[in-house]
Amino acid sequence: MAEEVKKKGRKTAEEKKAELKALNKEAKALEKQLEKIKAKAKKLDEAVNPKKEKPVTLCGGQCLTCADCRVKACFNNETGKYPPFCLTTAVDKELLQSAKDIYLNDEIDKNLALTAAYVEGNFYGKYTRVQETIEFIKQYGAKKVGIATCVGLLNETGIFAKLLRKHGIEYYAVGCKIGAIEKSEIGIPPENTLTKGEKYESMCNPIMQAKVLNAQKTDLNVVIGLCVGHDALFMRYAEAPSTILIVKDRVTGHNPAVPLYTAGGIYSKI
Helix, strand or coil: CHHHHHHHHCCCHHHHHHHHHHHHHHHHHHHHHHHHHHHHHHHHHHHHCCCCCCCCECHHHCECCHHHCCCCHHHCCCHHHCCCCCCCCCCCHHHHHHHHHHHHHCHHHHHHHHHHHHHHHHHCCCCCHHHHHHHHHHHHCCCEEEEEECHHHHHHHHHHHHHHHHCCCEEEEEECCCCCCEHHHHCCCHHHCCCCCCCCCECCCHHHHHHHHHHCCCCEEEEECCCCCHHHHHHHHCCCCEEEEECCCCCCCCCCCHHHHCCCCCCCCC
16 A cells, blocks of 8 residues: 555656646747736836947957048038948937037137137138237237247247237247256267267257147147157146147158059058
């Protein structure tokens, strides 16, 4: 009798298979239900937190940017012509609004933007860069203009200064060698000097140029021919807004775009 009860308490192999099958079926049903829940959650998340399209990238991770565009649809907002990698179509809306707010609410930046637009809108393709700069100074309302110049372009700076005087504009010019600090004093080795250490050679001192013009309380600065990198240092420390009149390039007569125009020829090995 006891043996019969024991046998009745055991599940047969067939019963076990049937139970396992039922459990697997239930598990699959739960998986499907879970997938549906995940899909709903994803849609809700996308609605609440919309994802921005990532720019298309080239091999090596280099993003396609405005440098790769030949359409310029952003000029007139031609929505149907924007390339897939366009920065405008994928722009961060919050950053865009923050930039717009600065134009609208910051007095100096608003004046700079409106003055630049005035000069562009009225003299684009009509005035030279020198004329545009003088017009910008007058329209901006700068009472005192700082000039940060390379000493190698003092002749050009002198001519520009005469034009400013002609237009009744006060200026204060500072050359790049101000202070005459020898290059070795800041750790520049002889091999990185023009004279290779054979003569006393003063360093370019754009930080001091900026400090002097800051002390003069200039309203606007004009950069004339500062070396690559020295211009960056000057603008990093200058308190007043700065615009560039001449970009120094001794090889091309201060026209650094020449190698770009001739990149298919003489400058193809750059």
